[in-house]
Amino acid sequence: MKRFNLGLVIAVVVLLGIVGVMIFFLMGGGQLSDEKRQGSAPFNEEVVKSFKISSLTYRYTNIIYNESVAKIGSVNIPFTKKYLGVRYDGVMEIGIDASKLNITESGDSVIITLPAPEILSHTLVPGTTEVLFDVDSPLTQNKVADYTQLFESEQLNMEQRAIEAGMLSSASASAKEQLRAFIESIPGLPENYSIVFKDAN
Secondary structure (H helix, E strand, C coil): CCCCCHHHHHHHHHHHHHHHHHHHHHHHHCCCEEEEEEEECCEEEEEEECCCCCCEEEEEEEEEEEEEEEEECCEECCCCCEEEEEEEEEEEEEECCHHHCEEEEECCEEEEEECCCEEEEEEECCCCCEEEEEECCCCCCCCHHHHHHHHHHHHHHHHHHHHHCCHHHHHHHHHHHHHHHHHHCCCCCCCCCEEEEEECC
């Protein structure tokens, strides 16, 4: 009659437990379809004039979030819902492309034709990104790609909001003010010198 080996039994149980845990985590790597909801809540918006042709610096704080759940057809798969929320600061440089200025001088006057204003750059402010909540499940995890997708999609939304808020018009007006101030500061400029601005068609 064989003697009962307690050590061997314990080793087998531990081994089976490790294999079970490995299978449990590997299941999270499967390809699943997602149903997503996205949104944002911008706040602390600020507009600052700069001394460049990029005549407005528009800095904002934004919160973006994502909620998703894996599905088979129209049925939600249990334990696959995940949430992601991030707060960050963004900054846009809004103005005109100085290389497209058209300047015509005639006698005691100058005509400056300005190109249409545009968003020259749009970046994240380094060190301002903060993860507010990052909740996933054993079967689906939030990944770096999820963060990147949130930022890229919301970047376009914030640019559209800036345009709808009249930032392009404000940038054009600010550029004209700066150019006028620069020209009028030139030594020896006649007092009756005329400066005329026109917008490019």
